[in-house]
Amino acid sequence: MVLACSAIEFEAMGPRSAALDQGHGMTEIRSTGSMGNGLFATKHIPRATQVLDEVPVLAIPASSELDPDDDIPAFCTALQHLFRTEWKRLDDLHCNTALITPARRATIRQWYKDKGITDNNGDTLKGKKLQDAAKATTKRFAIFLTNRVQMGAQGLYGSGVFPLYSRINHSCVPNVHNAYNPGTQRLTLYSIRDIGAGEQITTSYISSACRTRQQRREETENWGFVCSCLACTDTSIDLLRQRMFELDQRLAAYESPWQRRMDLRTSPLARMLAPAMPSSVKGALQDAEQLAELLKRQGLEGMELCKTYRECSKYSLKLGSTEKAMYYARKELDIERCCIGTETAHLQKDMEGAEYWLAHLEHLCGGTGNSGEVKGELIIV
Numbered sequence: 001m002v003l004a005c006s007a008i009e010f011e012a013m014g015p016r017s018a019a020l021d022q023g024h025g026m027t028e029i030r031s032t033g034s035m036g037n038g039l040f041a042t043k044h045i046p047r048a049t050q051v052l053d054e055v056p057v058l059a060i061p062a063s064s065e066l067d068p069d070d071d072i073p074a075f076c077t078a079l080q081h082l083f084r085t086e087w088k089r090l091d092d093l094h095c096n097t098a099l100i101t102p103a104r105r106a107t108i109r110q111w112y113k114d115k116g117i118t119d120n121n122g123d124t125l126k127g128k129k130l131q132d133a134a135k136a137t138t139k140r141f142a143i144f145l146t147n148r149v150q151m152g153a154q155g156l157y158g159s160g161v162f163p164l165y166s167r168i169n170h171s172c173v174p175n176v177h178n179a180y181n182p183g184t185q186r187l188t189l190y191s192i193r194d195i196g197a198g199e200q201i202t203t204s205y206i207s208s209a210c211r212t213r214q215q216r217r218e219e220t221e222n223w224g225f226v227c228s229c230l231a232c233t234d235t236s237i238d239l240l241r242q243r244m245f246e247l248d249q250r251l252a253a254y255e256s257p258w259q260r261r262m263d264l265r266t267s268p269l270a271r272m273l274a275p276a277m278p279s280s281v282k283g284a285l286q287d288a289e290q291l292a293e294l295l296k297r298q299g300l301e302g303m304e305l306c307k308t309y310r311e312c313s314k315y316s317l318k319l320g321s322t323e324k325a326m327y328y329a330r331k332e333l334d335i336e337r338c339c340i341g342t343e344t345a346h347l348q349k350d351m352e353g354a355e356y357w358l359a360h361l362e363h364l365c366g367g368t369g370n371s372g373e374v375k376g377e378l379i380i381v
């Protein structure tokens with residue numbers, strides 16, 4: 001049996017996470033006009049500055065993510081463990097009302113019944129009290145879906161709602177990068193270019209910048225809004241984004257020939273792009289260099305550029321040019337430090353990340369960083 005209104009008891013203990021929001025005194029929340037509220041810089045923020053460092057107000061474990069409704073039991077359980085002050089922080093956030101559905105309310109009501117949730121007096125919730133509890137929880141679930149962030153790649157560490165981060169609107173040309181650090185269990189946000197005082201801080205909600213206008217629209221529609229960012233109101237960059245998409249697909253296919261064979265059978269798009277796939281390491285390097293150039297040109301200096309520099313470095317190494325491989329590895333490290341800071345011990349531990357790759361190249365070159373004969377086994381990650 002779980003007690004629904006234990007918040008009163010919690011309240012007496014005081015808020016657990018108040019004062020844990022770390023906005024570092026350089027931002028404020030205010031109205032954007034067209035996108036609701038947003039987060040704005042109150043002073044000039046130089047590139048590679050940590051803008052925010054925050055713990056979630058609510059988090060749930062990793063799930064399949066295929067159907068958000070699969071997360072309802074984990075969400076309801078997590079909600080029961082919050083203080084009343086934390087419910088209030090959740091309730092203050094933006095709610096996409098399209099995400100409040102009768103089916104969700106029914107599932108949540110059933111969850112309350114099955115768990116035998118009680119009120120403050122220890123009486124099992126039923127009738128109107130049960131209806132009201134299910135209604136309030138359904139709205140909170142919609143708030144969760146509106147604001148949630150995946151913690152780690154593909155939500156490896158679950159997903160959570162971070163109150164200050166939740167105020168940040170989406171842009172297809174974002175000026176910050178967010179990352180969950182499993183070492184510190186916090187979400188950090190770094191500026192990926194200089195942000196002027198008064199400028200809105202924007203992040204990307206979508207999977208990749210290498211997407212056409214139509215593909216970006218489909219992704220933001222899944223979030224329940226039509227994007228009104230600069231890139232979506234400016235048609236002059238459409239050709240660049242189309243080219244970026246093609247290069248990204250070609251490189252992905254080059255990296256995963258198995259996937260390419262599958263796609264050729266099932267996807268008309270893959271068949272359309274097939275003749276243009278790079279047929280050699282040299283061709284792949286050219287594609288990766290071109291993609292890096294296009295990302296930079298549009299100020300998309302986030303982790304996608306980092307990944308592309310790694311590809312440039314890997315292909316250069318395969319072609320025997322260790323000097324060029326080191327050059328791109330250093331560029332990758334610069335972007336990685338800009339996007340996620342230097343608390344990256346977890347990446348080193350998992351033999352990932354730019355520092356790991358650079359150290360690996362230095363080892364291959366005999367620790368000098370100079371070009372020359374490659375020592376030992378070549379491990380391409």
Ligand SMILES: C[S@@+](CC[C@H](N)C(=O)[O-])C[C@H]1O[C@@H](n2cnc3c(N)ncnc32)[C@H](O)[C@@H]1O
Nearest residue numbers: 035036037094166167168169170225227228229
């Ligand atoms: C996580 S919240 C962001 C903060 C929110 N604007 C607020 O008032 O608290 C996400 C919601 O903001 C709005 N939004 C975010 N980015 C947008 C964009 N690029 N264009 C239009 N609306 C946007 C949408 O309503 C979306 O559901």
